[in-house]
Amino acid sequence: MRLELERRILEIVKQRSRNGMIQSELWGILGVDNREGSRAVLSLVRKGLIRRDQIIYKGRKTYVLKYTPEKLERVNLKINLNPVVKIPCFICKELHKCGTGGFFNPYKCGLLTYFLLSNSEE
Numbered sequence: 001m002r003l004e005l006e007r008r009i010l011e012i013v014k015q016r017s018r019n020g021m022i023q024s025e026l027w028g029i030l031g032v033d034n035r036e037g038s039r040a041v042l043s044l045v046r047k048g049l050i051r052r053d054q055i056i057y058k059g060r061k062t063y064v065l066k067y068t069p070e071k072l073e074r075v076n077l078k079i080n081l082n083p084v085v086k087i088p089c090f091i092c093k094e095l096h097k098c099g100t101g102g103f104f105n106p107y108k109c110g111l112l113t114y115f116l117l118s119n120s121e122e
Contacts, residue, residue: 005032005040013050013065020064022057041065088115 008030013021027037041063044050052063088111089095098104106112 002040002043005030005036006044009037009040009065010044010049010067014067020053020066022055023052023063023065024057024060026065086115086119088112 009026012026012029023037023041024034026041027034030037032040041050041052045052048068051066051068053066055062055064084090088109089098089106092098092111094104098106098109100107
């Protein structure tokens, strides 16, 4: 039943794709309660089929539903971690004991100080 409701919502929102559909009016058209309808709408939003924009309508907060036919494409990012891996803290045997005010302290660490000073020109 939920898939049927989602299909009906998508059809109605597609028909009114130019200006969108007020979510609270959609419940009256479909004859469903707010809770049931909201679950179906959120499912469509997660699937990327509709967009939900918050507005004030007749003095109340509601949403405008708009059909989004374009599919989101997967983005591949390549991140170079080589500079981060060189930080001496990553290979320090005392890292679990290190902390402000302790014997092992980042403010007093010679390796960290040397690393920061030598890489500050880059």
